[in-house]
Amino acid sequence: MIGTAKSFRTRFARAVVLAFAIALWSGCGGGMKVGGSSSPTTKPTSNGISIAPASPTIRGGDTVQFSATVTGSTNQSVAWSVNGVANGNATVGTIDMMGKYQAPPSAPTPNSVTVEAISAADKTLSATTPVNLENPIPMAQTVSPTLLPVGNFTLTVGGSNFVSGSTVIFGGTPLTTTFVSRTQLTATGTSTAAQKGTVAVTVTNPDPGKSTSTASLNVQVGTAGKVTVQVIPATAQVHVGATVNFRVAIDGAGTLTAVKWTVNGIPNGNATVGTISAGGAYTAPLTIPNPNTIQVQAISLADTTATSTGTVTISNPLPVVTVVLPSNIPVGDFTLVVSGQNFVSGAVVSFGGTFLAHHVCLLQAAHRDWHRDRGANRDGPNYRDQSRSRFRDLERVCPGSGNTGQRAHPHCGRAFA
Numbered sequence: 001m002i003g004t005a006k007s008f009r010t011r012f013a014r015a016v017v018l019a020f021a022i023a024l025w026s027g028c029g030g031g032m033k034v035g036g037s038s039s040p041t042t043k044p045t046s047n048g049i050s051i052a053p054a055s056p057t058i059r060g061g062d063t064v065q066f067s068a069t070v071t072g073s074t075n076q077s078v079a080w081s082v083n084g085v086a087n088g089n090a091t092v093g094t095i096d097m098m099g100k101y102q103a104p105p106s107a108p109t110p111n112s113v114t115v116e117a118i119s120a121a122d123k124t125l126s127a128t129t130p131v132n133l134e135n136p137i138p139m140a141q142t143v144s145p146t147l148l149p150v151g152n153f154t155l156t157v158g159g160s161n162f163v164s165g166s167t168v169i170f171g172g173t174p175l176t177t178t179f180v181s182r183t184q185l186t187a188t189g190t191s192t193a194a195q196k197g198t199v200a201v202t203v204t205n206p207d208p209g210k211s212t213s214t215a216s217l218n219v220q221v222g223t224a225g226k227v228t229v230q231v232i233p234a235t236a237q238v239h240v241g242a243t244v245n246f247r248v249a250i251d252g253a254g255t256l257t258a259v260k261w262t263v264n265g266i267p268n269g270n271a272t273v274g275t276i277s278a279g280g281a282y283t284a285p286l287t288i289p290n291p292n293t294i295q296v297q298a299i300s301l302a303d304t305t306a307t308s309t310g311t312v313t314i315s316n317p318l319p320v321v322t323v324v325l326p327s328n329i330p331v332g333d334f335t336l337v338v339s340g341q342n343f344v345s346g347a348v349v350s351f352g353g354t355f356l357a358h359h360v361c362l363l364q365a366a367h368r369d370w371h372r373d374r375g376a377n378r379d380g381p382n383y384r385d386q387s388r389s390r391f392r393d394l395e396r397v398c399p400g401s402g403n404t405g406q407r408a409h410p411h412c413g414r415a416f417a
Contacts, residue, residue, distance in 0.1 A: 049078065049127035051117055056129075059209055060106045060136040061161065066099035068117035068127065077120035083113050093133070105182060106163040107133040111208045134209020136161035143201050143217040145256055147302040150193050150222060157185045157203060159213070165206040171199040196222035226252040227303040229259065231296065231310040238284045239317045246280035246296060246310055253302035262297045274312070284314050317342035 048071045056064050068078045080095040082088030088095050092113045095101040101115060111133045119125035142158035155175070157168055160183055168175045168187035175187035185203065200216040230249040238244045250257045261276045263269030269276050273294050276282045282296055292314045300306040320341040329336070336356070338349055349356045 048072075049117055049119055049125050051115070051127045051129045054129050055132070057132040057134065058103050059134045060103050060163070062136070063100055063102045064131070066095070066101060066115060066117070066129075068099065070119050070121070070125065073119070073121050075119070075121035078117040079120060081116045081118070084116070093131070101131065103131075103133050105136070105161075107135050107208050132208075135163050135205040135207070135211070137211045138162055138166060138203040138205045138213045140201065140203045140213040140215065140217055143219060145302055146219050147227070147253060147256055148191055148199075148219055148221045149303045149305050150191050150196065151305075152190050153188070155187045155189070155201065155219070157187065157201065157217070158183060159203065161205070162203065163205055167204045167206070169200075169202045169204055169212070171195055171201075174204075191221045193222075227300050227306040228252055229298055229300050229306045229308040231298050231308040233310060235311045235313070236282075237313045237315060238282070239315055240284050240288055241286050241317070243281055243283045244312065246276070246282060246298070248280070248298045248308065250300060250302075250306075253300055253306075256300075256302040258301045259298040260301060262299070264294050265297070274314070282312060284312070288314050288316065316344050316346075319343055319347060 050069045050071070052067050052069075053064070058064050066080070068076070070076050070078065078099075080087065080097065080099055080101075082095055082101070083092045085092065087097075088101070091104060091108055093101055093103045095115060099117070113131050113133065114128050115131055116126055116128045138159060138161045140157055140159045144156045144158075145153075155168060155170070162179060162182050162185055164179045166177060166179055166185055168177045168185055170187070170189050170191075173189070175189040177185055177187045180186060191199070197220070198218050199221050201219055202213045202216045204210065204212045228251045232247050232249060236244045236246075246261075248257075248259050250259070261268060261278070261280065263276055263282070264273045266273065269282075272285055273289055274282055274284045276296060280298075294312050294314065296310045296312055298308050298310075321338055322340040323338070325337045325339075336349060336351070
């Protein structure tokens, strides 16, 4: 009992001392005074801008809607910029007056841009947020050709959202790829015998945001030896400058029946060996090549190992005789002047089945011009006399007409169409 009473008195004394100390502190103003008013301190409210969403990540070509809130002002209008460029540009993306931002088609370097909002009421008030940009997801939609041989090949892939650095994937193997445009890629590769059958083709866009097209395209490998091509006709004869039409019969290539043409191994030919159109129309050269036989070849686009060849023999044009002067000749020696079309060096005149010694002098244009200029009428009474006089004039000046010492007439030795 004695111990308990003592402990109680001790606790009571401590309580009295504590109460006295509190009363004394309150009477002195509640604490240490450090100048100024003794009233409580409050934090002032300041104007500012906030942007939402903060730090978004979007892919090339996509959009995001930003909003800006101006604190402490009834004027909520702001001006938008991207990387310090008002409304942005094609490289860093664009933003309209309502805050709708559209990313560029492919990610720039670096792939982060800054969107800024500046208060229209107070140009000193602004806020920024970074935007992380990634390349778009590619969409592969077409592939050509769809039939491939075992061996080297070239593919053309069409679609959208392609970027520089996009890669065509052939059965899981990246191909050497050329970026043509945002909608087209070309790729080269080599298929193996183990890949015979259906092979998937996809497109992968690189980092940032590396992604692969979701829908794959299929090609068929192993058409070599299954596609056959036949050029029709197999042989043809054509005069210089004339045209002959070739066609092809293709089997085993499905709907891919297109071919490419060559003439003597030259794609589409040239002026020396003749030319051929995509539709197979071959036009012979204007002069006979040496040798005068050429090879026209059709190559299947489904299987470039499938080919067929046609042979073309090119000959001189058929001569056309329009005038022979004189029309009456004596018994004995005579000279004839033959005019017409399509005469060439080496042409000979046949007289009753006998080839005559001659010098080619094509006078068709001379006669035509003379008739036109003189207004000659074949039915007129003086036509024959005028023609004979004209013949004598030409005979005197044409080499080989018996008077080789004279200056050659400008029409001699010339061919006229």
